[in-house]
Amino acid sequence: MQQDAYGSGSDVLSGFDWVFNDSVDDVLPYVDAVMAPTGSNYDGLRPSGLNIEQIPSLNRATPGLEGSVGSNNPFTPSEEPENSRVSVPEDRWPMEWHAVPAQLSSLPPLGQPGQLPTYSRHFELSPISASTREGILSSIRQSMQGSPWQAVSLSGFPSEATLDRCIDMYFAHFHKNVPIIHRPTFDPSKDHALTLAMAAIGVCYTGLFGAISFSNALSELTRRLLMFLAEFDPRFVRTGNFVAAQLLQSIHGFSSGSKRLYELSESSRSTLINNARNMGIFEHRTRSCSVQGTLQQQWAAWIYEERMRRVAWALYLHDASSTYTRNAKPYISLMDIRAMDLPCSTEHWESDTPQAWAALHPWSRSIPPNVKYNEALESILQKQRQSEVAIFDDYQKHILLATTMRLLWETMELEFSAGGSLINDHGGLSERRKLLHAAILQFSTPLTTSSMVQGEADFEAKVQLSRLAQYAFVIDADDLINYTHLVWRGSPTSGPARKVLLEWGAKNPRKVRQVARAAAFVLNTTRQFPYNHHLEAHHAFHAGFLVWSMIPLLRSLQDPMLANSLPDQQLPSPHGVCQLDCLASDDPVEGERVAQWVERGGSCVLRMHAVPDVLSEEGSQQILQQTADILKRMPVWGIAQVFRNAVLRALQANEQ
Template sequence: MFPCDQCRRSFNRPSHLNRHRMTHLPSSRRRVVTCTYCERTFSRQDVLLRHLRATHDVIRDTSVSNQKSCHRCVRHKLRCDREQPCGSCHTAKSTDPCSYPSSAEPGTPSRTLRAPGGSSFSTPSVRRDSERCVRFANHSVVDSRDAFGPCPPAANEGSHIGQQHIDPLDMDAADFSPVFESDGFNTILQPFEVDGWIDFRGSGLDWLDFDVSSIDFDLSGDHSGDADATMASPAADSTNPPAIHSVAAPSTALPRQNVLPWPFEQGQDAQTPRFPLPRLHQILPQPPPGTQPSTVDSLLRLLSCQQIPHLNELTNTNMSPGLELLRRLTDVYFSGFQIVQSIVHAPTWNVADCPTVLLAAMACIGSALSDESDVTELSNSLGDFCGSMITWLGVTDNSSYSDVSYLAALCLHQIYSLGSGNRQLYQNADRTRGVLIGSLRGLGLLSSRISNLQQSATEDAGPTTNDPRELHAEWLAWVACERDRRVAWASFEYDCSLCTLTNRRGAVDLSELPARLPCSDSLWDAQSANAWAALKSRAPSRGQGAMLSGVLGLIISGRPLVEHVSMWGKRLCAQIIGRLLWDLKQLEKLSTPEYCGLPSLFKSHQQSKVSLLRGLDSLLTLMTEPASTSDLISYNISSLLCHYSHMYASDDIMDIIIFIIRNVVSKGPSCDERLDMARQRLTSGFQSDPKRARKLLWHAGQIVAVATEYLVSAPCEIMRLFKAYVFILAYAKYSGYPAEHCNGVKVRLDVPSRHADQEKAVAKYIQHGGQAQIGTAQDVLSRASTANITKDAHVMFQRLHSWGLAEKFAKILQCFENFEE
C-alpha cells in the first residue's frame, strides 16, 4: 500500500497515489482541462470525456487505428501496396471491394443527432462511428428495454418497443437499470411442519411488503387490491419524452441483462457505445407562455437542475416560490431529522452549493416530518420524483455512483421509502440497496478487514498550520473525510433497519465496516475552522473517532471504555450486537428440517446470546445520561433495540405471535388447524415458564416507557414499538389467569426502571407475579385490557402520523385485537 502524506488514504498503485495527490494542490497549481462548450474545468481527460457525453451529447473517439493496408490484405495476411485497388486485390480479381479504414483524425467530436421519427444517427465527421450507430437506428434514445438491455436479443430484433417513449418521472426503477433486479416478494411465508407439529422459527414476516391497504378494521375489506396496476405505453411520435405523469413504465416482466459495470469497475472494461439521455430539466414540460407555474411545479423544475440557479435566473423563470418551499422543507429536515442521522455538515452547508439530488432527498424527509397541511400533501409526489431523479442520474452518468453526495441522497431517500408506507417505494428501496452498498464498497468506505486494519494504523496529529486559509482548507478536507465515514455508517444503520423490517439478511458484512466510529458531535458541529482546530487540539484522538474493534470488545466483556465514544457511536455498537443476535437466530432457523436439516443449534448458541444480551445491557448503562437532544435520541433508539433484542432472542415466543398475526390479518377469522395449534403452544409457553413470560412483558413495557418519554420518529423504531404492543396484547389474550396474580404485587411496567424502588418492585413482580399496569390498562390480564392497550397504541401511532408505516401497523394491531377465538 502507498499512503498519502497529506491525509489518511492509501492506494494500491503509485499512479493512483500521484493522481490523488493532485487533489491536495491549490487550484493555481493544478493541471486542468477546460470544456469548450460550458468552460467547466476538469483535472482528468477521462472525466472531461464523461462530462461531454453526459451533458453535451458529444462523443469523442479517442482510439486511433494504425492499419494502413486494405481489409482483404489484412484478413489474408498479404502484402498491400496501398493503391486503389491494391495489387493483391487486382491480381486475385477478388469480388470483395478493396476498402481501407477511415482516415478521420482521432478526437474529432461527433454529436449524436436524433431524427424526427425517434431514430438516431451520427454526423459525417466521424465515419467510423456510422456502422455502430446503424444497429440503434430504429430504437428510441430513452427506451428502457433497448438502451439498457433488459430484453433478450430475440425480443429486440424487429420489435416496435423501441418506438415507445418513457416518462422519466413516471418510470419504475426496475425497468431502467440492471442493478434494480426485481425479486418476487413473498408476502406470507408458509409454516413448516415436523411430524404434525409446527416449527415457528422460520415464520418471519416482511412487514413492509405485508399489504394491509384494503383491510378494514372489521375485516370486511377486499383483499384483491394487491396487484400492481399496469398501463401500456403508447407509441411515440417525437424524440422528446411526453409530459410528466402521462405515461407509465411497461409492466412486462422480462429478463434483464447487466450492461452497466459495477461502480468501482468504471474504466476497466470497455463499454458498449450507447446514446446519452438528456438532462432531466431538458425534458420537463414548459409552462404555457404568460401563465404562473404552481409552487410544486417550480420546485420540481428547480430540483431538476444540477445546481440551484442564481437568484436573477430564478426571478426570470418564476421559480422563486419553489425556492422558498425548498428552504422550508430543508429547515424541517435539519430540525427534525439531522439529530437522528447527522450525515450533512450543517456549518458548511448551503442551498446554492448542495447538489440538487441531495436537496431532493432532504426535501422528501422534510415533507414527511412537516406539520403544514399543504406540505404533507405533496410528500408522495416529491418522493416519486426523487426516486425517479436518483434513477435518472445513475443511468445517465455512472460517475454518480462514485459521488458521496449522490450516495447520501440515495441513503436518505431509501430511509424515507421505508417509513412512507408506500409499497412501490419500499420495493424500489429494497432493489437499490445493492447500488448503495456496492458503491460504498467501490469507494473503499466499506472494505475488507485487512484494509480496515491498515486505515486504523494511521493517527491524526491534529491541525498542522495556523494560516487561516490553510486551516480552512484542512478543516474542509477533514469534514469531507468524516462525512464519507458517516454516510457509510448511516447506510449500515439503514441496512439494519431494512433487515429488521423485512426479516432478510443485511447486505453489509460486519467485517467490512469502517475501522473507526464517528467522531464526537462537538467536533462535527464546530461552526468554524478556528473552533474546530481549538477543540481538536485539546483532544486529538476525538478527531477520528474511537476504534470499533476495541470498543466492541470492552462492551461485550462488560468493562469500562478507555476512550471517548460518541452517543451515535454507542448506538452503532448496539446495532452491531443486534445484528449478531439476528445472525444467530437465522442460523437456528436454517438448522430446521425444512432447510438444511442440521442438528439443532439453539443450545450451542445460548452462551453466545447471553453474552451479547449482557453486552447490550452494559452498553445501555453507559448511555443513561444524555447531554443533548441528539444524545437522547441515540439513547432511546439503543434502548428500544436492547429490549427488542431480549424479546427477539427468546426461543420462539415472538415467532409464534407473528405467525398468529399474519394468519389473522391475511385470512380473517377463519378456522385453521395450524392457527389453533399456534394459540395452544403460545398459551403453553406462557404458562410453563411464567417468570420468563413476565420478564418479556417487562421488556415490552420498557419499550412503551421509552417511547412515551421521548418518541423517536424513525421507521425501524415504529416497528419495534408495534412489536411491543403486539406482545402485550398476546400476553393479555393467551397467558391465562395464573393463581399468583391476585396475591402478588401491583407494579407499572411502562415507566423507566431507573430508580431502586422501581427496580425492586419489578424484580418482585417477575419472581412472584401480581398485577401489571401498562398505560390505561390498570391490569393487563383483565377482560377490558385489550381494548385499552389498543387505544394507547393508536394514540402513540398518531404521534407518528408523518410516516405511513405507522398507519399500517395500527391497522394490523386493530385486526389482532378484534380477532375473537
C-alpha cells in the same frame, strides 16, 4: 366455534393482512384500501402447503415483517377527499403483486392559503436561490425526457422560501439521527438529487397541509432523477452524493406510509449496499489531511473523509435495523466493516468553522483522532462495564449497540434455522447469547427526571438507546417473532401458530415475561418521550402488538394447574399490583417488583398505563387502544397512521 387462549374463535387480527399485502389501489388513483370497512374481504392469497404442526419448535425460517405497507395514494387518510374513498379488497400475498407505473401526473398541493407565515430558521444555511430552484426543475424535466413514465406537472413545485424551510427542518429534526451531511458547508446547488431527497424528508416536519402526500410525490421524482443520472453516467452511481441520496430515499420509503415507496426501499436495499461496497466506502479510508496544509485545507480534507465514513456507518445502521424492524437478514457483512474507524465526535462534526473545529483538539496540529471500531466493540463485549460504554459518543454507542444486537440476531438465526439441530455446541451458543445480552444491557440507562434536565439531546439519545436495548429480549426469545406474525396474519396459519406459542410459553415462562416487560417498556417510552424518529412508529406498533401477543401466554402461566408444573413458578397468593411498563427509575421499589416478577413469576395483577388489568377480558382491547392513541400522536411519518388504521380495524373486529 370453540374459543382458544387468545380469547376468540375468530381471528382478531384478520383485518391486518394489508401489512403483508399489496392491493389494487396501486393502479387506481386516490384509493385508500386501509380505510375499507372491516367487513370487506381481506382474506387474500395464502401460501399453500404450510403445516405448522409439523414444526417441532419455534423456527426462524418463516419470513418476518417484510413486504409493502401503506398506500400509493398521494393523499393521506386525513387529507383524502371524502368522495374518493373506495373499498378495495387486498388480493396479493407478499411480493406477489404486479408492479405498475406510478400514477403521478402532478404534485399534490402543499400548504393552505395563509399557512406560510414568516419562518424563523434554526440554522444559517446557504439559501436556495431562484437559479438553484430553476436548476432543480431543469434536472427533473430532463429526467422525464424519453422516460417510460408519464410527464408530471411541476406547477406545484415549492418556492425558494418553502424549500429553505424544508432543508432547515431536515437539519433541525432528522439530521441528528442520520448525521451524514455536513451542515456548515452544505450547498443545495451542488447536487440537485441530494437536495430533493433532503427536502422530501424535511417537508414532513413542516406541519404544512398535505406534507406527507407531497413528500411521497417528491420522493418519486427524486427516484426518477437518480435513475436518470445513473443511466446517463454510470460513474455517478459510485459517488458519495449518489449513495447518500439513495440512502435517504430508502430510509424515507420505509416510514413514508406508501406501499410503493416501502416496496422500492426493500427491493433496492441490496443494490444500494452493493453500489457502496463497489466504491470502497467500507474500506479503512486513508487520511488525506496534511499537517503542512492550511487550517482551511485540513478542515476541508477531513470533512470529505469523515463524511464518507459517516455515510458508510449510516448505511450499516439502516441495514442492521432490518433485523429488529422487519426480521429481515442484513446485507452488509461484518467483515466489510471490520477495519473501519468509528465516526468522530458530534462536536467535531457540528463545528461551524475551521477554528471551532481545531479548538476541540488543541494538542494536535493535525486531524482529530478516531476510535477503531474493532477495538471499541471488543471492549464492550469483553469487559461489559458501563464505564466502558460511557467513553463513547452517543452516535458511536448506537453503532456498537446495533452491532451487538445484530450478533445476537445472527446467533438466534443459526440456532433455530433449518439444520440448527445439527449444531453440536448448543451450550456455546447459549453462552454467546448471554454474553451479548449482558453487553446490550449496558446501553439501557435509567430514564430519570433528573437526567432530563442535563440536556435534551443527551436525554433523547438515552431514550433511543434504552428503547433499542429492550428489543434484545425479543430477539433473545428464540424465534418467537415468526410465530406471532403467523397469528397476526390470520387463518389458516393462526390456529397452529397459537398452539406452538402456548407450548413454547409453557417451556419458557421467564422469556414470556421478559418479552412482555420489554414490549411494555418500549410502548411506554414512545408514549412519554416521542421525538418523531423515523422508526418510532415501528417501535410503538410492534411493542403494542407484542404485549397483545403475550397476554394469552401470560394467562396460561397464571393457571395454578400449569404453573405448579413449572420450575420457576412459585405462584404464591396474589401480592398486589405490578406495573408492567414502569421505567424503573423514579420509583425503584416498583422497578424492583417488576424485576422480581420477571425472574420468579407469581400471581399478581399486571397493569399498564390506561390498562388496569392486562390479563382481564378487556386487557387485550385496551392494549390495542393505547397503541392506536400513541400512533395517532405521531404526525410526521405516514407509516404511523397506516399502523393506526390497522390497530383500529383490529379493535372493530374484536368488538364484533
